[in-house]
Amino acid sequence: MAMPGVSAGVEQMLREMREGVPEGRVPARIFNDREIYELELERVFGKAWCFLAHESEIPRPGDYVTRYIGNNNIIVARDEKGEIHAHLNMCRHRGNMMCKSEMGNASHFRCSYHGWVYKNSGELIGVPYFNEAYERKLQRKDWGLVKVRIDSYGGLIFGTLDPDAESLADYLGGFQFYLDIYLKQGLGGSEVHGPPDHWVAETDWKICAENFSGDGYHTPVAHQFGFHLGYFASSGATHSKGWAVHIPGKGHGIGLGHTPGMPPFFGYPDELVKQMHESLSPGQLELFSKTRTAVGNVFPNLSFLIQPLSLEPGDPGVRFCTMRLYHPVGPGRMEMWSWCLVPKDAPQEYKEAAYKAYTLAFGQAGTFEQDDFENWIKVTKMTGSTLARGVDFPYIQGLDREPLKDFPGPGYAVEPYVTEDNFRNLWSTWVRYMMEGE
Ligand code: FES
Ligand SMILES: [Fe+2]
Structure with missing residues (x-):
């Protein structure tokens, strides 16, 4: 059966590779190829547990760093209670980048485009002209930052984009x-x-x-x-x-x-x-x-x-x-x-x-x-x-x-x-x- 979204050439290469690796053969093509790179973003980085940060990089409440899983920029922040959260660094209003610095300390993030404000734990709490523009119809609780599932081992914080991924402990x-x-x-x-x-x-x-x-x-x-x-x-x-x-x-x-x-x-x-x-x-x-x-x-x-x-x-x-x-x-x-x-x-x-x-x-x-x-x-x-x-x-x-x-x-x-x-x-x-x- 054909693999959806994959060209015939790459599909054949992957099938041959699956047979070849146990016999000791790996194709050169995997190391530099646009289609493979794009497929990896979906299938490897979209599924695996990927490293985000070490807990000691964000020791105090409000500390944050911005990191990546594949092409997704992610805010990893410690909230006021000391709990660590990871969210896509994208405003839910029109997609602006919320946090533009790589590290810092903030209890809230305010979007530089129309001014929506989120807590460092991801909830949307501030919407300019809430009464006039939205006539109170916008449900703030539905428009928090997009959450990324995280877990840690020995101070290493990992995240996965796959909601069905096995636990980090099983993955390791x-x-x-x-x-x-x-x-x-x-x-x-x-x-x-x-x-x-x-x-x-x-x-x-x-x-x-x-x-x-x-x-x-x-x-x-x-x-x-x-x-x-x-x-x-x-x-x-x-x-x-x-x-x-x-x-x-x-x-x-x-x-x-x-x-x-x-x-x-x-x-x-x-x-x-x-x-x-x-x-x-x-x-x-x-x-x-x-x-x-x-x-x-x-x-x-x-x-x-x-x-x-x-x-x-x-x-x-x-x-x-x-x-x-x-x-x-x-x-x-x-x-x-x-x-x-x-x-x-x-x-x-x-x-x-x-x-x-x-x-x-x-x-x-x-x-x-x-x-x-x-x-x-x-x-x-x-x-x-x-x-x-x-x-x-x-x-x-x-x-x-x-x-x-x-x-x-x-x-x-x-x-x-x-x-x-x-x-x-x-x-x-x-x-x-x-x-x-x-
Ligand atoms: S894009 Fe963030 S408030 Fe509009
Ligand atoms: Fe080396």
Whole structure:
């Protein structure tokens, strides 16, 4: 049966991809194509749970940020009672953008066109010339801002445009276990350090999502300059040791790289390590204490990375954490949003050092960020060409590998972490969304 609203060419590509991914083949075309981009807005970003904000970005009543799910601009605000709400940033009178700044504090939003006023919890409370113009017939309660369903885990606020979507807990499907390495850095959890950087890049969000699902394979090549400069004193040549884990059918994946012989929780201050013995479960402690680099992606487009970075040559390294969102803004085009996450309870000195390490590595001008984008932009350019449309890429690493038995965490885990299991799971999830679960 034909897929409604999809051209015959893309439909055939998706059907072939569904068969091809489990055998280790992914078509080049998905990385830069207008029709695929438009279909993704409907079928991926219109259905999935998408990251909106971290609770620590809006700590006080009235705090708000404006964010995106697909092409929908959304106000995420904490009301006067402390409850968090998300609404489409569009006036219900004629569609004007309600809130034009990216962050701030306001109890109300007043439209700059005809002056309708909404509470930060979304209710319409003010209509100019209510008696004269509407003769009191307008029911204010029916014209509040369009609500977006939200839920949170560990301080991360997600939203979905699909009223029938499964719960966030089911959607994450056990990946919470691994997210805790980023979100439970100490008893107080994690918080953002400063506002996010964001910038437009000529690359497709999926290339980044795949890379952060655990591409340990590119590190010694793409980031070799960092090795030469001594930024990775604790890594040496052992980058491939560790585990790759994914949640089958959910699309989430993580690579946990370790360096044998490295002290547990290397690069954190001692007092924080003590706290982590309480904030993490025994299974998490077993894995995370050995982990040097944790690079993971929550389907579709929210990623994290933790690793130690040496601020001085020979220095063993300070551990930093970045959270990043790949917001699609066109075929082969995205806006990168990048945050630094720090343990809330850590000494200020450590937070500053971690922020410095993050900035050097994964801030807008960070050395690793530059290395990655140089490649991702070229991948996007090349995969958008006419001849590339019929070309597949091999995704066969680890195809015959058995999952580890008795692994302390949930999901499908393999060793070592240079493998493509996580990517096959990512692409089979993506293609299922694109085919609307057909
Ligand atoms: S568009 Fe907002 S009040 Fe008219
Ligand atoms: Fe990279």
